[in-house]
Amino acid sequence: MNHATIAHAHEGGHHGVPHGWRRWLFSTNHKDIGTMYLVVSLIMLFLGGGMAMLIRAELFMPGIQLLQPDVYNNLVTNHALIMVFGAVMPAAAGMANWMIPLMIGAPDMALPRMNNMSFWFLVAAALMLVISMVVPFLPGGGTPVNTGWTLYPPLSVQVGMSMDFLIFTVHLLGISSILASINIIVTILNCRAPGMGLMDMPIFCWSWLVTAFLLIVILPPFAGAVTMLLFDRHFGTSFFNAAGGGDPQLFQHLFWFFGHPEVYVLLLPSMGILGHIIPTFARKPLFGYQSTVGAMLAVGTIGLAVWAHHQYTTGLSLAAVTYFMIGTIVISIPVGLLVFNYIATMWRGAMTFETPMLFAIGIILMFSFGGLTGVMLATIPGDIQYHDSYFVVAHFHYALIPGALLGLYAGVFYWLPKWTGNMYDERLGKIFFWMVIIGFNLTFFPQHFLGLAGMPRRIIDYNPMFTEFNMISSIGSFIFGAAHLVFLYVIVKTVRGGARAGDQVWEGAKGLEWTLPSPPPFHTFTTPPQIKLAQSEA
Numbered sequence: 001m002n003h004a005t006i007a008h009a010h011e012g013g014h015h016g017v018p019h020g021w022r023r024w025l026f027s028t029n030h031k032d033i034g035t036m037y038l039v040v041s042l043i044m045l046f047l048g049g050g051m052a053m054l055i056r057a058e059l060f061m062p063g064i065q066l067l068q069p070d071v072y073n074n075l076v077t078n079h080a081l082i083m084v085f086g087a088v089m090p091a092a093a094g095m096a097n098w099m100i101p102l103m104i105g106a107p108d109m110a111l112p113r114m115n116n117m118s119f120w121f122l123v124a125a126a127l128m129l130v131i132s133m134v135v136p137f138l139p140g141g142g143t144p145v146n147t148g149w150t151l152y153p154p155l156s157v158q159v160g161m162s163m164d165f166l167i168f169t170v171h172l173l174g175i176s177s178i179l180a181s182i183n184i185i186v187t188i189l190n191c192r193a194p195g196m197g198l199m200d201m202p203i204f205c206w207s208w209l210v211t212a213f214l215l216i217v218i219l220p221p222f223a224g225a226v227t228m229l230l231f232d233r234h235f236g237t238s239f240f241n242a243a244g245g246g247d248p249q250l251f252q253h254l255f256w257f258f259g260h261p262e263v264y265v266l267l268l269p270s271m272g273i274l275g276h277i278i279p280t281f282a283r284k285p286l287f288g289y290q291s292t293v294g295a296m297l298a299v300g301t302i303g304l305a306v307w308a309h310h311q312y313t314t315g316l317s318l319a320a321v322t323y324f325m326i327g328t329i330v331i332s333i334p335v336g337l338l339v340f341n342y343i344a345t346m347w348r349g350a351m352t353f354e355t356p357m358l359f360a361i362g363i364i365l366m367f368s369f370g371g372l373t374g375v376m377l378a379t380i381p382g383d384i385q386y387h388d389s390y391f392v393v394a395h396f397h398y399a400l401i402p403g404a405l406l407g408l409y410a411g412v413f414y415w416l417p418k419w420t421g422n423m424y425d426e427r428l429g430k431i432f433f434w435m436v437i438i439g440f441n442l443t444f445f446p447q448h449f450l451g452l453a454g455m456p457r458r459i460i461d462y463n464p465m466f467t468e469f470n471m472i473s474s475i476g477s478f479i480f481g482a483a484h485l486v487f488l489y490v491i492v493k494t495v496r497g498g499a500r501a502g503d504q505v506w507e508g509a510k511g512l513e514w515t516l517p518s519p520p521p522f523h524t525f526t527t528p529p530q531i532k533l534a535q536s537e538a
């Protein structure tokens with residue numbers, strides 16, 4: 001890149017800053033794009049959460065109350081897709097955009113225009129997903145996608161044209177995530193302030209570096225899988241059709257080669273956020289920085305080689321399932337190391353319990369519980385018993401809601417003062433936290449018992465003997481849902497005003513947050529001259 005293109009790329013930021021809607025549509029500013037990611041993810045959170053409320057309302061009693069079975073199955077499918085791709089990933093990307101340049105002392109993301117493009121691809125994908133949900137209600141629209149988020153053939157070959165919209169959704173999401181990942185990797189590798197080595201980086205940057213590499217590895221096979229599905233649906237191929245010489249299991253391998261590491265894509269950025277919050281509120285440096293980085297790298301690499309633990313009951317060879325069992329259990333070592341380091345950071349620290357720290361502690365307790373049921377499910381004989389039951393649903397919600405979603409909530413409270421310049425209402429933050437804790441556990445803890453008693457997942461109706469635990473679960477989910485009205489209120493209130501937050505929002509972060517020789521202040525950042533030089537020479 002020569003100097004002229006650099007100047008051109010930053011034109012919008014220096015002279016003639018676009019105003020109104022143009023500021024957002026054409027934005028190349030990492031903070032504005034970060035904000036847009038966060039707003040989209042909040043909208044999708046309420047959409048996906050609303051679907052969960054409908055599902056739990058339907059399951060409040062046995063029998064069919066509110067929904068048609070096909071619509072129910074579609075809600076189960078899209079709840080998952082929206083939460084994973086619409087809520088959690090964009091929120092993590094929004095925080096990456098906001099924080100990584102600030103943390104490494106870069107003027108912006110390395111590729112600001114591509115940053116804009118990856119965001120708007122996400123919006124296109126979200127619209128495509130909504131179209132796929134609406135199409136079945138139109139005349140001749142066919143059946144809704146009722147496969148679950150795994151999109152397994154042969155069912156996904158038979159579904160109506162809403163499946164084609166979903167396939168294009170996956171393509172758009174893949175493009176968006178790959179572009180964003182390239183941008184994050186290039187930013188981290190090329191734009192660190194002089195003197196900041198990779199092992200000096202704040203831990204959130206490391207968590208995203210691993211995440212971005214993972215995304216680039218896993219998304220192309222997934223895009224390939226759904227493209228093959230498209231060909232099987234419309235162009236007479238038989239990739240996944242046994243009658244034509246294909247194999248439906250091939251899709252499962254391609255899907256889970258993406259699907260399992262995707263869990264770490266959701267998890268790692270939140271773990272990175274905790275790596276900032278816990279030292280701040282324990283008033284101690286992170287315990288074991290190098291081993292934390294090592295654990296993240298180990299989770300990322302081993303996580304790529306354990307996918308078929310989702311396929312124990314599909315007739316894989318004993319040697320294969322044994323390998324996947326051992327590999328999966330091995331991952332609990334680096335994950336346990338992360339948790340250990342975070343607890344060791346708190347050990348004998350001068351802890352205070354502001355909302356972000358309350359979330360951090362709750363996350364460690366509840367996520368560890370999800371990890372334990374994960375070891376149970378990784379064990380072949382256990383999994384064959386628990387397969388396709390509510391035990392699985394309980395397990396992955398214990399892993400992903402604390403491990404991914406609540407970590408992002410913690411990040412919102414931790415960084416909202418930085419983003420808005422205003423302090424959030426601590427009392428409301430705590431009310432939100434306790435509603436989340438009570439609602440979440442009430443929703444998902446009873447589902448372990450339902451699963452062990454044999455209640456199958458992804459079915460609109462159930463045996464009346466499961467009624468009581470389902471009622472408790474539904475009531476819990478309504479509390480969990482209502483909590484988010486408080487969340488929305490706190491955010492809007494903070495954005496609109498409140499006590500001013502100073503440059504040092506969290507007194508406990510003093511001397512901990514920055515490893516730069518002279519930390520740049522958050523709001524008044526100017527480009528270090530060395531970085532300009534390095535870029536114009538490259």
Ligand code: CU1
Nearest residue numbers: 260307309310
């Ligand atoms: Cu997995």
